[in-house]
Amino acid sequence: MQVPAPFEYQRAGSVDEAIALLARSGGDARLVAGGHSLLPMMKLRLARPETLVDINGLSDLEYVKVDGDEIAIGAMTRHVGVLESAVLAEHYRIFAEAERVIADPLVRNRGTVGGSLCQADPSEDLSAVFAALKGRAVIRSASGTRSVDLRAFHLGPYETVVGDAEIVVEVRVPIRPHTGSAYEKVERRAGDWSVAAAGAFVQLRGDTIDDVGIGMTAVGAAHFTCEEAEDSLRGGPVSPEAIDEAARICGQRCNPSADQRGPVDYKRHLVSVLVARALTRSVARARGEAA
């Protein structure tokens, strides 16, 4: 039987209260939202907080909405909320495509956007999505609010810039006209972590790539992206050759580990295939074609 080590349980009724409870615990407390990353870690003693601060009551952080020229996603939005969001379906199909292959429907009923990002698992899918879209996290502390580019959010596996007495309250993504996006993931079986996964957006101006973002997960890509590949595409004409070259760069520059999901050379090859597919479908969608 797997049970967590003993801890003190607190409930936060507001963001301010959550921050105060975290501050009082001096680094020994963790926030629990859906709990589908943290509780398994606690069962295995890979995490052992002395205090759990339950923020499931913060339903005011559960939303997806257009806010100015950005989409704002509340940190307590459940995966199912992202999957079924009409706003995200309209602007970025990458979200639903990624969510459909995150864990399973029961886990998606519970797990949250903020929790997924803060867990900072190196194989987590939304990290690749937000890296591709160049989103930013809004982080609150007692002294105020700051905003961090998602590409600078992760310090490494299971490590983020979020401080001991801080809470991610929102993630924001710019709305881009004439844009398509897509996500491609290969997993061994339904609900598993990726062998490799890649997401992209492409913004077109005529037949020129105005802007592009590429995200990857599970393959050791620095900051879940590859700027060199993006730079190779940006400002140039759309062509299968340009996409293949960018995909090749991604496969070359990522840093996968050999494990039970496959050897390194296979994963590099897979990254190139998935990046090319994600870019190709993004272009088609940006043109308004079915893809």
Added chain:
Amino acid sequence: MRVTLTVNGAETTADVEPRLLLVHYLRDVLGLTGTHWGCDTSNCGACTVWLDGVPIKSCTTLAAMADGHEVRTVEGLASEDGLDPVQQGFVEEHGLQCGFCTPGMMMTARALLDRIPDPDEATIREAISGNLCRCTGYENIVRAIRWAARHEAERTSEEAAV
């Protein structure tokens, strides 16, 4: 800590450790052993119950997190009128062999049919993808859920005719 949960419509209360998982609260504190305790890692779905109307895995939820909330287990499926159509479907279509996954399967299926009364096979398979069965190959489970959907549609049209 003291927790109070509404389980299948009845208020329950107990002194528990904060680390007590919801599945163990249901089975060991309340004696509701219909909810099965399987993999302990939120993979298998045998422990699926509803929390505030939403199916979740109770091995990965603390009883403390459910404090003040409503839980529905497989014991809460049948009504005074008899078995829920989902339960009857599992009987009619032989939707189980060993029965270990069945309570979780049925809780997921009931939630699916409440949202989508007439799901196609792909929708059913997607909905139960978080509930693992090692006996049936899923064929009869899908048929059982389809049976429930058909049966409910017929009953609804009969009621409308009356």
